[in-house]
Amino acid sequence: QVQLVESGGGVVQPGGSLRLSCTASAFxxxxxxxxxxxxxxxxxxxxxxxxxxxxNTKYYADSVKGRFTISRDNSKNTLYLQMNSLRAADTAVYxxxxxxxxxxxxxxxxxxxxxTLVTVSS
Amino acid sequence: xxxxxxxxxxxxxxxxxxxxxSCRASQSVSSNLAWYQQKPGQAPRLLIYGxxxxxxxxxxxxxxxxxxxEFTLTISSLQSEDFAAYYCQQYNDWPxxxxxxxxxxxxxx
Numbered sequence: 001q002v003q004l005v006e007s008g009g010g011v012v013q014p015g016g017s018l019r020l021s022c023t024a025s026a027f028x029x030x031x032x033x034x035x036x037x038x039x040x041x042x043x044x045x046x047x048x049x050x051x052x053x054x055x056n057t058k059y060y061a062d063s064v065k066g067r068f069t070i071s072r073d074n075s076k077n078t079l080y081l082q083m084n085s086l087r088a089a090d091t092a093v094y095x096x097x098x099x100x101x102x103x104x105x106x107x108x109x110x111x112x113x114x115x116t117l118v119t120v121s122s
Numbered sequence: 123x124x125x126x127x128x129x130x131x132x133x134x135x136x137x138x139x140x141x142x143x144s145c146r147a148s149q150s151v152s153s154n155l156a157w158y159q160q161k162p163g164q165a166p167r168l169l170i171y172g173x174x175x176x177x178x179x180x181x182x183x184x185x186x187x188x189x190x191x192e193f194t195l196t197i198s199s200l201q202s203e204d205f206a207a208y209y210c211q212q213y214n215d216w217p218x219x220x221x222x223x224x225x226x227x228x229x230x231x
Contacts, residue, residue, distance in 0.1 A: 037166075045158075045166065045209055045222045059217035095165055107213040107221075108156040110177060112165035 002027045002111040004096050009116030016086050016120070022079040022096030022113055029077040030054075033099035035109060036070060036081050038092035038118075048094070049081065053103060064090075086120045093117050124148050124215045128208075128223035134231040137200050143226045145193040145210035154214035157186055157195045160225075161206045169208075170195065197228075205230050 008020040022034070036048040049070040050059045058070055069082040079096050094116050097109035125148040135141045145155065153173040158166040168177040170186035173193060183198040197204055210223040 044225045045160075045211075047218065047221045050217070061217075062219065100168070100171065106171075107216045108154075108168070108171055108211060109158075109166075110168050110171075112167070114165055 002098060004098065004111060004113035006094065006096055006113045006116040009094065009118045011119045011121060012086055013122050014087060014120055017082070017084045018086065018118060020081040020083070020094055020096075020116060020118070022081075024077045024079065024096075024098070027098070027111075028102070030074045031102040033101075033105035033107075034070075034072060034079045035097045035099060036079075037095045037097050037109065037112075038090075039095070039115075040089075040092045043092075046092075050099075050105070050107070051079070052105065083118070086118075088120050091118060091120050123219040124151060124212055125220055126210055126212055126223035128210055128226045130226060131224070132227045132229060134229050135200055136231045137202060139200055139231075141197040141200055141204075141228055143195040143197075143208055143228070145188075145195070145223050147191045147193075147212055150190045151212040151214035153189045154212060155186075155188070155193050156211045156213065157184075158209045158211065159204075159206050160209065166209065200228075202230075204228065 003025045006022045035050045051070045067085045071080045096113045098111040099105045100110040127146045129144045155173045157170040160166040174186045
């Protein structure tokens, strides 16, 4: 059974930085694209970022472009999200999600982690 | 930019009855449409992909239909565990400006 476990959330001041991690198990991490999706309190889902299985292609939502960086370490089965210049509007639960297709991404999500809460507040 | 609009925002249905949730795309997404269920405090769960294919382990009472711009998620006989929020997601246009609908909350009548 696919397992995705996020960590690294917490409270950070506006303008600050945080790095989220997502550790994957029970599937071939090195052959799947991975995503970050977030959900502000009481709101809907917002896709944030994608990395291809090999890390060579990355996409970002306009709302985070230039501030967030997605990366992966396939030797550690771990996905990362480096978040800089954080704003109050970035307050959300951040989920890592596995792309449903290996190698050629399908861009929908068949497994999700439990999420980690990021709160941006002074 | 494709916008996804779900209706209604809230749907009240009695257990055992049928629920019909709608999702409309501002332009064609072919059959590249997924549905997710999210219960309070939990991560979303994939229900339907390719507009009408059930994901692994999803009960047969969940069905999806539609193509192009109009899509429907039908739950044939509501069970207590089905009361949750439901989101549609287009994956035809990537990377997207917006990929998810705003959600429909299915509540007990």
